[in-house]
Amino acid sequence: MEEPATGRSLFRCPDCRGPLHDLACPVCGGADGTSDGIPDLLGGGPLAQRCREIGAYYDALYTSRTDVWREQGHTDEFTRYIVDLVDAAGPGRYLDVGCGEGLFLAEVQRVEGFGVDLSRQALLRARARSRATVAIAAAERLPFPDSAFDVVTSIGAMEHFLDDVGATTEIRRVLKRRGRYVLALLVEITPAERLYIKAREFLWPQPRPLMLTRWLLQRARRGRAERQRRILPQQPVQNLYRPRQVRTLLERSGFRTARLITKVASPEAPLPGHYMRIYCLEAI
Numbered sequence: 001m002e003e004p005a006t007g008r009s010l011f012r013c014p015d016c017r018g019p020l021h022d023l024a025c026p027v028c029g030g031a032d033g034t035s036d037g038i039p040d041l042l043g044g045g046p047l048a049q050r051c052r053e054i055g056a057y058y059d060a061l062y063t064s065r066t067d068v069w070r071e072q073g074h075t076d077e078f079t080r081y082i083v084d085l086v087d088a089a090g091p092g093r094y095l096d097v098g099c100g101e102g103l104f105l106a107e108v109q110r111v112e113g114f115g116v117d118l119s120r121q122a123l124l125r126a127r128a129r130s131r132a133t134v135a136i137a138a139a140e141r142l143p144f145p146d147s148a149f150d151v152v153t154s155i156g157a158m159e160h161f162l163d164d165v166g167a168t169t170e171i172r173r174v175l176k177r178r179g180r181y182v183l184a185l186l187v188e189i190t191p192a193e194r195l196y197i198k199a200r201e202f203l204w205p206q207p208r209p210l211m212l213t214r215w216l217l218q219r220a221r222r223g224r225a226e227r228q229r230r231i232l233p234q235q236p237v238q239n240l241y242r243p244r245q246v247r248t249l250l251e252r253s254g255f256r257t258a259r260l261i262t263k264v265a266s267p268e269a270p271l272p273g274h275y276m277r278i279y280c281l282e283a284i
């Protein structure tokens with residue numbers, strides 16, 4: 001039976017980047033059909049093998065729970081905020097790298113959506129809740145031609161990439177020149193930086209003693225157990241960044257920071273804490 005005309009014709013072999021026939025690579029065998037109807041475009045070699053192991057970990061997680069990341073700050077407001085940033089980039093083609101259960105793909109309006117992730121279970125959900133075209137694929141080896149997308153997101157995913165430089169270079173490759181990359185990422189904040197941020201929040205330039213008291217009481221009440229619960233479920237984290245490292249990595253991969261959204265710079269942004277930042281980048 002002939003396949004319906006979908007965005008799948010955009011897929012390329014992850015290994016040789018050649019066109020696919022029935023989602024398989026006729027040249028090198030790097031892509032090999034579907035799994036539960038989801039194209040498997042991880043390809044071969046040691047990187048693909050490690051990605052499969054990580055995918056199995058996430059499959060177990062997504063099978064045991066739904067809306068896994070909501071309690072870690074990926075709330076409806078956060079989703080809306082990211083979706084607005086994507087839609088603001090204008091109409092075109094959109095790719096979500098590490099799309100998970102498809103929260104963003106389900107909501108975008110102005111773009112044709114694509115999602116890749118290592119977890120088949122996550123992608124089954126993403127496919128059910130959106131019209132996006134999805135595939136099991138690694139950020140480090142995106143199964144798309146050059147300059148295919150107008151906007152790319154990766155939300156809470158770069159921390160988990162096995163090869164973050166390789167993945168960022170791939171994201172740049174599949175973006176059109178001047179295309180947008182919206183990256184949400186956790187960064188490591190030193191105690192001194194935390195102190196400075198809190199001083200700016202509660203003491204200077206405008207003293208806010210009431211807010212400070214409320215925050216101190218909240219912290220005391222929440223306690224250690226609660227703080228630990230907030231970082232569950234545990235995931236295979238590969239990278240923890242200092243802000244300067246992120247900037248260098250992005251610049252070297254061909255991006256310019258158009259806007260950096262932090263809790264201090266954009267208090268209206270629904271970020272769960274100072275440790276999360278949203279980079280709005282332009283491919284140069």
Ligand SMILES: C[S@@+](CC[C@H](N)C(=O)[O-])C[C@H]1O[C@@H](n2cnc3c(N)ncnc32)[C@H](O)[C@@H]1O
Nearest residue numbers: 058098099100117118138139155156157160161
């Ligand atoms: C914290 S979850 C975030 C999911 C989604 N972006 C969201 O915000 O709901 C991280 C996701 O990245 C995926 N992931 C991890 N490493 C990846 C890689 N190398 N390539 C593609 N996806 C990856 C995981 O399978 C997982 O679904």
Ligand SMILES: [Zn+2]
Nearest residue numbers: 013016025028
């Ligand atoms: Zn091939």
